[in-house]
Amino acid sequence: MRDRVLVLNAGSSTLKASVLAHGSVVAEAGLTVPMAGIGDAPNALRRALRDITASGVDLATVAAVGHRVVHGGGVFTRTTLIDDGAVRRIREIAWLAPLHNPVAADVIAAARAALPDVPHAAAFDTAFHASLPKEAFLYALPYEWYSRWGYRRYGFHGLSVAWSVERATALLGRDDLGLVVAHLGAGCSVSAIWHGRSVSTSMGMTPLEGLVMATRAGSVDPGILLAAQRDHGLATREVEDALEHRSGLLALSGRTADMRELVALAASDERAALAIAVFERSAAAAIAAAATALSRLDAIVFTGGIGEHAASVRAGIVRRLGAIGVPPVDDVAVEGDRVLVTAPPALVVVTAREDVVIARELAALTS
Secondary structure, eight states, rough: OEEEEEEEEEOOOOOEEEETTTTSSSSEEEEEEEOOTTTOOHHHHHHHHHHHHHHTTOOGGEEEEEESSOTTTOOSSOOOEEOOOHHHHHHHHHGSSSSTTTHHHHHHHHHHHHHTTOOOOOOOOTGGGGGGOOHOOOSSSSHHHTTTTOOOOOOOOOOHHHHHHHHHHHTTTTTEEEEEEEEEESSSSEEEEEEEEEEEEOOSTTTTTTSSOSSSSOOOOOHHHHHHHHHHHHHHHHHHHHHSSSSSSHHHHSSEEEEEEHHTTTOHHHHHHHHHHHHHHHHHHHHHHHHHOSSOOOOOEHHHHHHHHOOOHHHHHTTTGGGOOOOOOOOOOOOOOOOOOSSEEEEEEOOOOHHHHHHHHHHHHHH
């Protein structure tokens, strides 16, 4: 009997795969396999399917396959059943997320070939932010850049944010919440959510804008980029490589982009401590800015690898928010979804589960 959903989450360097029963939040199989970027998708998928089978899951029970795609641009604003045309359009907007969309399209193609008899659907990280008001997604650039070229803020991590909103609603027992969701991992973003709808988010037209991240710079003075090109002859590809791969925590520390390693090094390594301080300052500033988009701040939700597991960093971010009335939080590790502080605004930790959101959206499409 086909009663399982396979969810494939293609990143720039890994492929996450999980198998869920319809309506379940408990993964029957979950794994991550390395992926050497564009071109390695078929191999990575074969390894993932092999390991899923080895875990005891019969692929013949898979009724549908859901794919996470980072950028839907202005083309995809909801979860969409995949056909050849959809794959072509995902590739056409790959310039908006060059590290992610091409790999996602390759994984989709490989998965359709491996599992051709079941429906496939794509869920887009940008779709949740389709509710952004115009004042939140427009840049103060020549207006024809938006009207003719579509240059605007799209936002990301929408699947993670959607799950965080659902869990915060359940944990706090209210559905009329004003939330700030901080997704902090290798990529980082902060979103303001009013009564379940996105009203502001820190990432922009591409995943480069906003907070300091693992290897991405986040928001910088654009004049620096112009000066690097004008005065030092950097080509566009060199600037892009620096912003995507050689900035962020890696650049600040000079050693690693892994927050776990930085925390371990911080007591003895000045640059590791500096990288953490810059990260905390960046995240706190984004949270405070997001709160201005809300009529009321009921809770701050931390999710993503750093948000969930780096307790000292989480506490350091919160300490910087005292001026806007955010209560301090203990520097204590927690497991699972948890309300850390109940006094308004509440502080909540949620384990990211994009796979559950994708599986539900897929079930709704194919039922």
